[in-house]
Amino acid sequence: MAKKQIALRGRTYPTDLNHAGTVFGGWIMGKMDKAASIAVEDIVKSRAVTVSVTNLNFLKPVQNGDIFTIYTEIIKIGNSSIKIHVSVMVRCKESHEEYEVTDAIFTFVTVDQERIPINVRDVIREDISEDIEILLKP
Numbered sequence: 001m002a003k004k005q006i007a008l009r010g011r012t013y014p015t016d017l018n019h020a021g022t023v024f025g026g027w028i029m030g031k032m033d034k035a036a037s038i039a040v041e042d043i044v045k046s047r048a049v050t051v052s053v054t055n056l057n058f059l060k061p062v063q064n065g066d067i068f069t070i071y072t073e074i075i076k077i078g079n080s081s082i083k084i085h086v087s088v089m090v091r092c093k094e095s096h097e098e099y100e101v102t103d104a105i106f107t108f109v110t111v112d113q114e115r116i117p118i119n120v121r122d123v124i125r126e127d128i129s130e131d132i133e134i135l136l137k138p
Ligand SMILES: CC(C)(COP(=O)(O)OP(=O)(O)OC[C@H]1O[C@@H](n2cnc3c(N)ncnc32)[C@H](O)[C@@H]1OP(=O)(O)O)[C@@H](O)C(=O)NCCC(=O)NCCS
Pocket: 049, 050, 051, 052, 077, 078, 079, 080, 081, 082, 107, 109, 111, 115, 116, 117
């Protein structure tokens, strides 16, 4: 596994809420997908697309005005696929401690201009960290 990185931070607003008054799950998933895409772009030069989302857990509700941080961790690199664990944390207003509200595994596939899968190793950035190099080993 690679190191956990902060990919996105922000605050929730009234337009992000569902009819029950907490943040809409689809809104959170969209943010997670964007965070995962940033984690992927940090390590590859090519385009990459989301092919699957698994193990999605909505653990706790997110409230209006909450400050959230999305952490990403590259957990596996295949031939053309990259798996990322994405975790959404919310900061408690009183204690300032973070607690997890949602997590999931996103899989991205590196593709060429014609959207055909290409090998991650052919498009890997030169400045990747050692933990990513380990994941690239066969
Ligand atoms: C991603 C896409 C290019 C893959 O094409 P494909 O013909 O299925 O490619 P392959 O069968 O060669 O699989 C490519 C890789 O994806 C992985 N993969 C394919 N489907 C998968 C799935 N459902 N879950 C996890 N991994 C998957 C394969 O295991 C393979 O990994 P590897 O190269 O590391 O071994 C194609 O499915 C696609 O264009 N999907 C739409 C993507 C998109 O628009 N995303 C935005 C969604 S809103």
